Amino acid sequence: MALVPSGSFRMGGQDFYAEERPTVTATVGDLWVGEHPVTNAQFRRFVAATGHVTVAEQPPDAADFPDADRDLLVPGSLVFIPPSGPVPLDNWSRWWAWVPGADWRHPDGPGSTLHGRDLHPVVHIGLEDARAYAAWAGCRLPTEVEWEHAARGGLNGATYAWGEEFMPRGRIMANTWHGRFPFENLAPHGYTRTSPVKKFPPNGYGLYDVTGNVWEWTNSPWTADHGAAEPAHDMRLPSPCCGPPAPAQVVGEHDRYVMKGGSHLCAPSYCHRYRPAARQPHGPRDTTSHLGFRCVSDPV
Numbered sequence: 192m193a194l195v196p197s198g199s200f201r202m203g204g205q206d207f208y209a210e211e212r213p214t215v216t217a218t219v220g221d222l223w224v225g226e227h228p229v230t231n232a233q234f235r236r237f238v239a240a241t242g243h244v245t246v247a248e249q250p251p252d253a254a255d256f257p258d259a260d261r262d263l264l265v266p267g268s269l270v271f272i273p274p275s276g277p278v279p280l281d282n283w284s285r286w287w288a289w290v291p292g293a294d295w296r297h298p299d300g301p302g303s304t305l306h307g308r309d310l311h312p313v314v315h316i317g318l319e320d321a322r323a324y325a326a327w328a329g330c331r332l333p334t335e336v337e338w339e340h341a342a343r344g345g346l347n348g349a350t351y352a353w354g355e356e357f358m359p360r361g362r363i364m365a366n367t368w369h370g371r372f373p374f375e376n377l378a379p380h381g382y383t384r385t386s387p388v389k390k391f392p393p394n395g396y397g398l399y400d401v402t403g404n405v406w407e408w409t410n411s412p413w414t415a416d417h418g419a420a421e422p423a424h425d426m427r428l429p430s431p432c433c434g435p436p437a438p439a440q441v442v443g444e445h446d447r448y449v450m451k452g453g454s455h456l457c458a459p460s461y462c463h464r465y466r467p468a469a470r471q472p473h474g475p476r477d478t479t480s481h482l483g484f485r486c487v488s489d490p491v
């Protein structure tokens with residue numbers, strides 16, 4: 192873990208998506224923050240020690256899907272499956288498929304394994320899985336404010352975690368999508384999906400992969416904005432990112448949580464969310480192939 196020093200910073204941004212506004216001043220105390228997202232190797236040790244069964248490995252509860260065919264209520268998760276050519280970008284189901292048997296051990300579906308992926312971030316993780324890992328590891332999940340402060344690396348108000356330029360002097364700073372989304376995955380960095388942690392430069396606090404690679408859970412329930420005086424759009428959902436949208440049906444404030452950081456699927460042509468200010472709502476049990484988490488812990 193790296194010690195992120197306390198301080199005030201400008202949270203949010205004015206230049207991109209509505210849900211990042213308004214910009215507010217936030218203050219965070221000293222915090223130890225995981226150097227990188229939790230990896231498959233780390234998660235494997237947790238499961239070996241506890242026998243934890245993840246959300247994606249459990250059959251969906253029939254009570255939650257009263258109209259569903261019982262035979263379809265099998266364990267599974269959402270996997271990114273690129274179309275072979277350009278598709279209209281108005282329907283995420285053109286590049287996301289619910290795959291029976293997809294889970295953290297089988298990130299691309301039942302035929303896939305973790306072979307060669309020990310150091311990749313663990314994916315197909317529900318919020319309760321991340322919390323269970325944290326409880327076992329003696330850490331906790333960050334709040335949204337803590338996560339954003341840490342991700343900014345001390346560059347107050349900067350667009351990216353490393354400054355203002357997406358590729359300073361041509362250097363690739365994070366695992367994001369290059370090419371036309373979702374069919375042209377040029378991968379100039381060599382990674383068409385997740386990448387091993389610490390392959391791109393750390394931010395000013397020594398944290399790796401805060402941008403791209405995988406989205407990361409926070410422990411903060413979703414809010415539509417950063418507290419405008421007059422909430423203009425309480426339950427409005429942001430324009431969907433590269434990922435599947437949060438459930439439209441909102442019953443309570445804990446039905447969606449904030450995820451941060453963007454993923455390897457964030458593309459300038461479609462989803463400009465590879466920035467510390469970016470945020471998305473996500474259902475606690477909606478597991479996907481581009482969402483993981485990192486741990487934080489309070490100084491004693």
Ligand SMILES: [Cu+2]
Binds near residue numbers: 454456458463464465
């Ligand atoms: Cu995105």
